[in-house]
Amino acid sequence: MEKNVLTPNILRVSGTETNRLRIIRHPFFGFIIFGVGMILVQILQKFGVVNYSFAKALGQTAIYGIAALGFSFLLGYAGLSSLGTAGFAGLGAYLTGLILNTYAQVPYFVTLIAVLAVSILLGVSVGFISLRIEGIFLAIVTLGLSEVLGQVFLNAEFTGGPNGMRTGYIRLLPNLLNIRTNISILFYIVTAILVLLMMLTSNLISSPTGRAMLAMKNSTSAAQAMGISLLKYRLLAFILATAYAGIAGSLHMIYGQYTDPVQWTIMFSLNILAACLVGGAKSIWGILIGTLIIFGLTPLFFQDITLLRNNSWIMSVISGVLIILVVMFFKGGIIQLFKNLGVQIRIRNEKKKEYRFGKDE
Amino acid sequence: MQVFLQTFINSLQNIALYSMATIGIVLIFRTSITTNFAQGMMGTFSAFFTANFVLYHGMPFWAGITIGALIAFCFGYLIDAGIIRHGREVNASGRQMITMGLMMIFYAIMPAMFVSITTRTPNLPKFSYTNLEFSFLGQELYITEHALICLVIAVIGLSILFFLLKWTKWGMGLRATASNEVVAQMMGINTKFITGVTWGIAGLFVAVAASSTAMSLNAGMMGTVQIYGFLACVLGGLSSFGAPIAGCVLIPLFLNYSAVFSPKWAGLISFILIMLIILVRPNGLFGKKLVKKV
Numbered sequence: 001m002e003k004n005v006l007t008p009n010i011l012r013v014s015g016t017e018t019n020r021l022r023i024i025r026h027p028f029f030g031f032i033i034f035g036v037g038m039i040l041v042q043i044l045q046k047f048g049v050v051n052y053s054f055a056k057a058l059g060q061t062a063i064y065g066i067a068a069l070g071f072s073f074l075l076g077y078a079g080l081s082s083l084g085t086a087g088f089a090g091l092g093a094y095l096t097g098l099i100l101n102t103y104a105q106v107p108y109f110v111t112l113i114a115v116l117a118v119s120i121l122l123g124v125s126v127g128f129i130s131l132r133i134e135g136i137f138l139a140i141v142t143l144g145l146s147e148v149l150g151q152v153f154l155n156a157e158f159t160g161g162p163n164g165m166r167t168g169y170i171r172l173l174p175n176l177l178n179i180r181t182n183i184s185i186l187f188y189i190v191t192a193i194l195v196l197l198m199m200l201t202s203n204l205i206s207s208p209t210g211r212a213m214l215a216m217k218n219s220t221s222a223a224q225a226m227g228i229s230l231l232k233y234r235l236l237a238f239i240l241a242t243a244y245a246g247i248a249g250s251l252h253m254i255y256g257q258y259t260d261p262v263q264w265t266i267m268f269s270l271n272i273l274a275a276c277l278v279g280g281a282k283s284i285w286g287i288l289i290g291t292l293i294i295f296g297l298t299p300l301f302f303q304d305i306t307l308l309r310n311n312s313w314i315m316s317v318i319s320g321v322l323i324i325l326v327v328m329f330f331k332g333g334i335i336q337l338f339k340n341l342g343v344q345i346r347i348r349n350e351k352k353k354e355y356r357f358g359k360d361e
Numbered sequence: 362m363q364v365f366l367q368t369f370i371n372s373l374q375n376i377a378l379y380s381m382a383t384i385g386i387v388l389i390f391r392t393s394i395t396t397n398f399a400q401g402m403m404g405t406f407s408a409f410f411t412a413n414f415v416l417y418h419g420m421p422f423w424a425g426i427t428i429g430a431l432i433a434f435c436f437g438y439l440i441d442a443g444i445i446r447h448g449r450e451v452n453a454s455g456r457q458m459i460t461m462g463l464m465m466i467f468y469a470i471m472p473a474m475f476v477s478i479t480t481r482t483p484n485l486p487k488f489s490y491t492n493l494e495f496s497f498l499g500q501e502l503y504i505t506e507h508a509l510i511c512l513v514i515a516v517i518g519l520s521i522l523f524f525l526l527k528w529t530k531w532g533m534g535l536r537a538t539a540s541n542e543v544v545a546q547m548m549g550i551n552t553k554f555i556t557g558v559t560w561g562i563a564g565l566f567v568a569v570a571a572s573s574t575a576m577s578l579n580a581g582m583m584g585t586v587q588i589y590g591f592l593a594c595v596l597g598g599l600s601s602f603g604a605p606i607a608g609c610v611l612i613p614l615f616l617n618y619s620a621v622f623s624p625k626w627a628g629l630i631s632f633i634l635i636m637l638i639i640l641v642r643p644n645g646l647f648g649k650k651l652v653k654k655v
Binding site: 075081129132133134135136137139140141143144145147148151152155265266270273274277311313314315316317319320321322323324327328331 | 390396398444447448451453454455457458459461462463464465466468469470472473584588591592594595599625626628629632633635636639640643644
């Protein structure tokens with residue numbers, strides 16, 4: 001307070017100016033704007049500006065985005081290859097369904113905590129496996145694990161087999177907010193969780209933990225020589241990936257109120273991998289763009305074109321070709337394109353300044 | 362005893378099928394250093410051609426299977442020449458992604474190309490529909506003639522392949538490419554031709570495997586086979602061309618013997634067995650640890 005009084009007027013103005021910029025430049029600012037934008041879509045849907053199906057598909061894409069964010073810890077940071085995402089997410093979905101169907105009084109957030117606990121256990125066990133098996137071998141072993149979980153979903157008594165599992169009645173808090181089919185409240189929950197997890201991811205990857213994981217990705221031997229514990233960070237990466245996937249599966253279950261084994265096959269794992277690679281595995285925005293392209297294009301945009309709706313195979317071919325082209329020609333993913341564009345604009349602005357005001361000596 | 366022997370005999374067809382489907386995965390893994398997720402789809406694609414020729418154009422099955430295999434060979438070569446060859450600089454998961462993109466394209470195109478098959482989903486034809494009964498160690502056993510023919514084809518095919526790998530100039534070139542592509546190129550080996558033909562042969566084997574499954578024909582029919590093929594590679598070890606075949610022999614035996622105890626959980630039991638073996642020997646049963654210089 002005293003300081004404010006003492007500082008000259010001009011300085012104070014410039015101080016607030018930088019403060020304002022600091023808020024805009026803060027990474028969370030973008031995430032919150034993104035969340036507000038998502039909620040705006042839902043509100044517009046209430047007023048009939050946006051299609052109901054568009055809003056619903058957007059929520060579904062956001063859920064897949066959560067799984068992709070978790071996967072990016074493995075692919076983009078720890079450099080571990082895993083194809084088990086489908087199994088991890090499916091486990092979350094079925095566990096949620098099981099708990100909600102057997103104990104109708106349990107609020108959803110308790111269920112979510114239970115799902116998290118089981119996912120973390122799974123992550124720890126896979127993390128220990130990853131200490132012994134590496135590279136493509138690890139990918140295949142996690143793929144096998146995911147297939148086994150898929151067999152459990154198909155054959156166990158409580159899952160409903162190929163007919164799938166349904167939930168009806170969700171209680172958010174004890175004796176409060178009973179939701180049956182109110183998609184919009186679920187949409188807000190999904191958005192809130194996505195934004196929170198984006199913040200968590202952003203904090204984690206710019207913290208020493210993220211740096212340690214990057215070091216581990218580039219060379220395990222060098223990382224160990226620097227005193228980074230492989231055990232600790234591999235376990236952490238797998239725990240994060242399985243926990244995010246578990247949350248995504250759980251949200252998928254309550255959002256669609258239905259799940260069946262066909263949703264959790266190898267295709268889902270590969271699609272998550274594709275989403276990370278196409279968008280850019282190291283950037284949160286890249287992953288979201290990738291998820292939008294892989295999971296969102298068909299239900300959000302292509303559905304409205306009659307030719308494509310009638311021949312659904314064209315959409316698959318388009319996304320297949322897109323994946324191949326992006327992987328072959330844009331190494332950093334689509335986000336790299338935007339970054340390159342940003343660099344180009346900055347260079348151009350500097351040239352313009354130079355032309356106007358002359359060169360700085 | 363009867364059950365034990367009969368289960369072994371019942372596994373023979375799957376052993377043949379898995380070996381033929383997996384050898385392509387191994388060849389591609391060694392030369393292009395990627396797990397080929399499109400492998401099953403390449404097979405299914407040519408199985409659609411075979412079924413189309415045999416069921417709707419009255420061609421004999423052996424001719425249909427030959428033409429299907431040749432089509433798969435050409436497709437394999439074209440995939441390498443058109444796409445995989447140009448993705449050399451892409452990292453490992455990127456190359457996986459390329460094969461996954463191929464898989465998606467195949468999966469989408471097949472039903473659109475063969476509308477008559479997808480609407481009816483017929484069973485694939487067999488070489489022969491009779492059973493051979495015989496007695497061994499005083500037990501009455503039987504084997505389907507189809508399984509026997511598949512096994513003979515697999516054994517002959519794989520023997521020819523291993524002969525080529527071991528004793529011909531092409532095989533030597535392939536082994537050189539597998540161990541180090543750049544050096545092989547410097548030594549004057551036409552690595553482009555080698556990888557192309559490798560993809561072709563992978564397609565050829567998996568095409569024969571897919572066409573002789575005698576399953577009901579749909580686009581996803583090779584999915585499980587492919588996953589067990591990958592597991593067989595890991596189980597046997599990927600450091601030699603022959604080791605995964607050992608995995609291919611073991612996995613159908615695991616599956617069928619555990620199915621004797623519990624048909625529902627056979628997959629789970631076999632997977633746990635496979636996992637235990639891999640955890641004890643992380644490089645596979647016959648694999649060697651690759652030592653890297655830092």
